[in-house]
Amino acid sequence: MGAVSGDILPMSHGAEPPALNLEGLYRDESGRVLATLIRLLGDFDLAEEAMQEAFLAALRHWPHEGLPERPTGWLITTARRKALDQLRRRTWLAARRHTLEHLEALERRGMSDETDEDMHDDALRLIFTCCHPALATEAQVALTLRTVCGLSTEEISHAFLVPVATLAQRLVRAKQKIREAAIPYCVPPREQLPDRLKAVMLVIYLVFNEGYAASSGEARVRQALCAEAIRLGRHLAKLMPHEPEVRALLALMLLHDSRRDARVDLQGDIVLLDDQDRTRWDHRQIQEGLALVESALRARVPPGSYALQAAIAAVHAQAARTSDTDWHQIADLYERLMRITDSPVVKLNHAVAVGMADGPARGLELLNALEARDELGYYHLFPATRADLLYRLERWDDAADAYRQALALTTNEAEQRFLRRRLLEAEARAATPAPGEGDRDACD
Amino acid sequence: MQYMLLIYQSDAEFAKLSDAEKAAISPEYGKFARTTSQSGHLKGGNELKGPSSATTLRVRNDESVVTDGPFAETKEQLVGYFVIETKDLDEALSIAARIPSARFGAIEVRPIVPR
Numbered sequence: 001m002g003a004v005s006g007d008i009l010p011m012s013h014g015a016e017p018p019a020l021n022l023e024g025l026y027r028d029e030s031g032r033v034l035a036t037l038i039r040l041l042g043d044f045d046l047a048e049e050a051m052q053e054a055f056l057a058a059l060r061h062w063p064h065e066g067l068p069e070r071p072t073g074w075l076i077t078t079a080r081r082k083a084l085d086q087l088r089r090r091t092w093l094a095a096r097r098h099t100l101e102h103l104e105a106l107e108r109r110g111m112s113d114e115t116d117e118d119m120h121d122d123a124l125r126l127i128f129t130c131c132h133p134a135l136a137t138e139a140q141v142a143l144t145l146r147t148v149c150g151l152s153t154e155e156i157s158h159a160f161l162v163p164v165a166t167l168a169q170r171l172v173r174a175k176q177k178i179r180e181a182a183i184p185y186c187v188p189p190r191e192q193l194p195d196r197l198k199a200v201m202l203v204i205y206l207v208f209n210e211g212y213a214a215s216s217g218e219a220r221v222r223q224a225l226c227a228e229a230i231r232l233g234r235h236l237a238k239l240m241p242h243e244p245e246v247r248a249l250l251a252l253m254l255l256h257d258s259r260r261d262a263r264v265d266l267q268g269d270i271v272l273l274d275d276q277d278r279t280r281w282d283h284r285q286i287q288e289g290l291a292l293v294e295s296a297l298r299a300r301v302p303p304g305s306y307a308l309q310a311a312i313a314a315v316h317a318q319a320a321r322t323s324d325t326d327w328h329q330i331a332d333l334y335e336r337l338m339r340i341t342d343s344p345v346v347k348l349n350h351a352v353a354v355g356m357a358d359g360p361a362r363g364l365e366l367l368n369a370l371e372a373r374d375e376l377g378y379y380h381l382f383p384a385t386r387a388d389l390l391y392r393l394e395r396w397d398d399a400a401d402a403y404r405q406a407l408a409l410t411t412n413e414a415e416q417r418f419l420r421r422r423l424l425e426a427e428a429r430a431a432t433p434a435p436g437e438g439d440r441d442a443c444d
Numbered sequence: 445m446q447y448m449l450l451i452y453q454s455d456a457e458f459a460k461l462s463d464a465e466k467a468a469i470s471p472e473y474g475k476f477a478r479t480t481s482q483s484g485h486l487k488g489g490n491e492l493k494g495p496s497s498a499t500t501l502r503v504r505n506d507e508s509v510v511t512d513g514p515f516a517e518t519k520e521q522l523v524g525y526f527v528i529e530t531k532d533l534d535e536a537l538s539i540a541a542r543i544p545s546a547r548f549g550a551i552e553v554r555p556i557v558p559r
Binding site: 188 | 445531532533534537553555
């Protein structure tokens with residue numbers, strides 16, 4: 001998974017033959033080529049096979065003949081002819097006869113390259129088909145990464161820590177379901193678009209979170225997954241420039257990802273937002289994210305959940321120091337978010353924000369109320385948050401208890417190390433009460 | 445493409461409906477059948493008697509083994525089905541969404557193997 005580069009093939013200078021960067025070419029173009037081929041051939045597997053052959057042909061021809069004027073068009077046309085050959089060899093396949101006739105007709109008409117508009121529509125069709133709700137979410141994720149992003153089965157299985165065989169089977173089943181249930185290759189009609197777009201954005205966000213959430217283990221693989229999600233987000237934002245939530249999703253990912261270097265220390269431990277060295281944030285990425293949030297919030301529709309989350313991330317990003325953070329604004333944004341989502345995490349974060357804006361006692365009050373209504377469920381960040389608020393209230397014994405609870409619920413190693421460190425601190429403070437410090441509120 | 449729409453619902457969920465809602469279901473089914481057959485989508489369908497009337501048969505070693513009741517005991521029972529013809533799954537889903545039982549039960553949309 002190399003870096004994304006704008007130019008596929010370095011232009012040749014003088015007599016030097018151009019160095020063919022097939023990997024880069026594949027990464028950048030395979031999704032677009034595949035999207036159009038699936039429409040032309042009506043079959044994921046046939047399209048993939050034909051595309052592989054076309055890329056091999058490019059590898060053979062381009063170094064001598066030079067880069068064609070429209071590389072993507074060349075690849076599609078070549079793949080189409082490869083598929084035609086394939087189908088001619090397999091004419092006994094009655095089910096393919098229709099496709100064969102279609103391709104022969106195209107060939108007879110001397111069909112030129114696909115137009116940019118066709119390819120734009122195909123790219124959208126591919127995303128919406130891969131993220132069709134009739135497929136299981138994990139299948140949507142796998143299929144999107146495989147076909148839209150061009151990741152290999154090995155790369156995806158590695159990133160999601162599932163055996164290659166399991167992932168390969170997941171892909172086979174997904175493609176089978178598309179074929180057998182006749183999931184259409186199309187962009188959904190306007191009335192279904194909001195729901196279907198939500199599903200697409202969820203897949204992108206799941207990919208991002210998979211990369212962002214776990215800091216332990218294969219940091220490089222995880223980071224690549226975040227980069228891939230951002231790439232997908234950019235792709236979708238370009239394809240659907242009039243959807244503010246799509247821009248907001250991209251902004252949210254960019255703003256979170258801008259902290260990647262500062263949020264993990266040399267030991268691989270999590271560094272909390274408060275303690276991060278903010279000079280190590282990616283400020284260029286923050287600027288891009290901020291501009292996107294602003295444009296999403298300016299849209300004439302009420303902000304959706306991605307826009308509000310991105311706005312929260314933007315408030316953090318704009319504070320040069322932790323103490324500059326506008327917690328009142330963040331608390332307010334979480335409150336608006338609570339009105340449109342029913343997530344225990346959002347409620348928890350709202351309590352945290354209020355704890356920062358109006359003092360830990362007020363945050364603890366909200367947390368207790370949520371607990372009383374049983375709205376937080378079995379979620380390990382709940383006791384961890386409670387522990388933090390109690391710690392700030394200098395209720396050392398209660399804080400230590402809560403840290404122990406949180407530890408029992410956490411499986412992530414880096415998080416465990418962090419909780420254990422705080423537990424030791426709380427225990428030490430509990431053992432040596434300073435005069436004048438006790439159970440009182442420590443509002444800041 | 446032909447699909448079978450298998451209609452599942454549970455007694456418990458049905459019992460939660462108000463009398464007015466219950467009374468509206470039958471005419472709504474009638475309307476569904478009328479409109480989908482006028483549009484050419486509906487190919488057939490039936491309401492089924494309850495699972496207590498079902499008998500399950502297996503042939504093992506040339507011997508018929510007959511048991512009382514449905515094949516699988518589930519809270520949601522199969523109460524009927526439609527067969528429809530549509531161009532793809534999305535169209536089938538949009539028709540399935542109009543079946544009254546979809547609101548308190550579930551519709552399984554199964555492609556039929558073409559002959």
